[in-house]
Amino acid sequence: KAKDAGKGQIIVFDQPLNDTFTERMNIEKQLYNALENDELEVFYQPQIDLTQNRVTGLEALMRWNNPKLGKVPPDKFIKIAEDSHLIIPLGAWVLRTACAFLKSLHEQGLSHLTMSVNISMLQLLQSDFNELVLDTLQASGLDPEYLELEITESVLVESYEYVSSKLTELRAHNIKIALDDFGTGYSSLSYLTHMPISTLKIDKSFIDSIRTGTHQAVLVEQIIMIGKRMNMCVIAEGVERTVQLDYLQEQGCDKIQGYLFSKPQAAQSVKELLTEWEKVSSLNE
Numbered sequence: 101k102a103k104d105a106g107k108g109q110i111i112v113f114d115q116p117l118n119d120t121f122t123e124r125m126n127i128e129k130q131l132y133n134a135l136e137n138d139e140l141e142v143f144y145q146p147q148i149d150l151t152q153n154r155v156t157g158l159e160a161l162m163r164w165n166n167p168k169l170g171k172v173p174p175d176k177f178i179k180i181a182e183d184s185h186l187i188i189p190l191g192a193w194v195l196r197t198a199c200a201f202l203k204s205l206h207e208q209g210l211s212h213l214t215m216s217v218n219i220s221m222l223q224l225l226q227s228d229f230n231e232l233v234l235d236t237l238q239a240s241g242l243d244p245e246y247l248e249l250e251i252t253e254s255v256l257v258e259s260y261e262y263v264s265s266k267l268t269e270l271r272a273h274n275i276k277i278a279l280d281d282f283g284t285g286y287s288s289l290s291y292l293t294h295m296p297i298s299t300l301k302i303d304k305s306f307i308d309s310i311r312t313g314t315h316q317a318v319l320v321e322q323i324i325m326i327g328k329r330m331n332m333c334v335i336a337e338g339v340e341r342t343v344q345l346d347y348l349q350e351q352g353c354d355k356i357q358g359y360l361f362s363k364p365q366a367a368q369s370v371k372e373l374l375t376e377w378e379k380v381s382s383l384n385e
């Protein structure tokens with residue numbers, strides 16, 4: 101990679117520089133006005149509790165539809181939003197929108213549902229982050245125990261002490277903390293003992309290839325075991341096939357999230373889906 105090359109070395113870019121650079125610049129430029137131009141939307145993906153056989157939560161996922169660029173996936177714009185610090189207003193908006201939506205679901209009788217919101221490191225490092233979260237909860241009228249913040253392990257690498265004390269304060273308010281994409285990136289098992297983690301999210305890459313007897317399966321089994329022993333909730337992400345579901349259920353995984361049950365959807369359609377599912381499950385009782 102170019103950035104790893106030392107002084108005096110010939111730099112060979114692995115992609116045509118101009119294309120990616122122009123694309124990034126373009127995305128950043130359009131992203132600046134995305135909020136005020138009403139181009140952003142929050143989608144929600146159901147999380148299913150395997151013992152209750154019921155949707156118990158939703159994950160909020162940002163969607164962006166720009167007139168010039170079309171639909172830009174989060175994997176393309178979140179990094180740029182972080183680098184340009186735009187993630188701070190965008191992240192605050194997602195949190196506000198998701199909390200307001202959850203409140204409206206609670207008022208419709210779906211009062212057991214929780215909401216998980218992805219949080220970037222840069223947001224956590226803002227000195228007023230905790231205040232923002234608590235104010236947002238208060239404004240929405242939600243009880244803090246229904247909110248879960250999803251962070252990735254990379255968040256924990258930097259400013260470990262600072263982040264840990266901020267999260268501990270939020271946890272003391274009953275807000276839940278999930279470790280996202282668990283098992284990838286900068287994993288260190290010591291985070292589990294030093295951070296106030298309530299939920300482990302097993303990364304999709306482990307789920308993709310689980311079959312009894314494989315190394316992936318061994319890891320998944322052990323992650324579930326660790327979660328259980330440490331009183332954490334374990335959720336598997338990216339569940340697409342029934343064989344995966346059967347396996348996870350057999351292993352005692354608490355919850356799943358994935359296309360098998362539902363893709364992330366717009367607020368209105370997820371609301372209809374949930375209302376429909378609740379009707380069906382109350383008939384079965």
Ligand code: C2E
Binds near residue numbers: 145191280357
């Ligand atoms: P994530 O938090 O790990 O979210 C899970 C991703 O997996 C989502 O992609 C979701 O749509 C996708 N997914 C869920 N089930 C399946 C499945 O069965 N099959 C497949 N192929 N994919 C599945 P999405 O929505 O494209 O988001 C990608 C990433 O962008 C997220 O990964 C998260 O890291 C980031 N992101 C999205 N929204 C936000 C946000 O509001 N704030 C921040 N900071 N990051 C966000």
Ligand code: MG
Binds near residue numbers: 280
């Ligand atoms: Mg997530």
Ligand code: MG
Binds near residue numbers: 281301337
């Ligand atoms: Mg994830």
Ligand code: MG
Binds near residue numbers: 281
């Ligand atoms: Mg991910």
